[in-house]
Amino acid sequence: MSTTCVSCLMMTYTDVPNGFIECLPCSVCDQSDGLRVKQECTLTSDTVCGPLSGYYCIDLLYNCKRAMKHSSCSPGQYINQTGTEFRDTVCDDCPAGSYSDGTFCKLHTNCASLDKTTIKEGTDTTDAECSDRPPSYLLTLILCVCGACLLLFIGIIVIIVKKKIKQNSGSYRVPTQDLAALQRQQENSFNNTSGQQQSHVIVIQT
CATH class of the missing domain: 1.20.5 (Single alpha-helices involved in coiled-coils or other helix-helix interfaces)
Structure with a gap:
């Protein structure tokens, strides 16, 4: 009894000689998994999926099964290596004296070189603030x-x-009036004492 082969239906394929009674279903590139169609399915090859723009594959055998969005660098960091289809973004901290909004580092403004006064020092996320000199x-x-x-x-x-x-x-x-009264009192006391002594002497002579 001979084998009769028929062509695969749409959205099915076989890529090797086989004895299948039906063709294999084509893979679906689901956007919810971060995927897009990189190469359409044919009668002899499966769909080839790739990551959406800004995504990279995290489950890759012979075809990308799932992808994740590239990491965003935080303020104070810069993109050291841009993400690709197969690798995430690599971030590094900005060096001292520079700042970043998360993309690339820029040097702090030198207020003195602009003949201005620094009113706020720069940080790793913000530039220095200058003001005109008075x-x-x-x-x-x-x-x-x-x-x-x-x-x-x-x-x-x-x-x-x-x-x-x-x-x-x-x-x-001590008030001046009190001093004068005290002085008069002392003088009167002295005079009285002297008078009594004289009277006593006269009596003795008699």
Whole structure:
């Protein structure tokens, strides 16, 4: 009994001599798996799948079965190696003095070279922030005003301290009127004592 062969139906194939009673179904490249059709299925070959743009194969035997999206580099990093169909993106940290939004590193702006003042230092994710320098006369005026305010403040402190010292020393003084009364009292006491001694002497002579 002889074998009769027939052509495969659409979306089926056989790629080697065989004794199959039916052809093999063509593979489906599912976008939900990150796949696209790289080569259409024929009567003698299966569909060839490849990763979508921005994806890479993670399950590859003779055909890509599943793919994942390339990693995105974080701010402060740069793309060291761009991702391919078979390899993920490789990221590295930006070197000191530079920053990145996740694509490539750029040097921090040198404010001094632009004759400006740095108001915020750069980080690995942000650039330095610069501001125009104030005119020299304005800086001098600011310094003079600050100096005058400082001197005024010191003067006020000195006056307050002197007043407190004066008040404290005055509280221990004896009033002038009290001193005069005390002096008169001592003189009267002395005179009375002298008079009594003289009277006593006269009585003895008699």
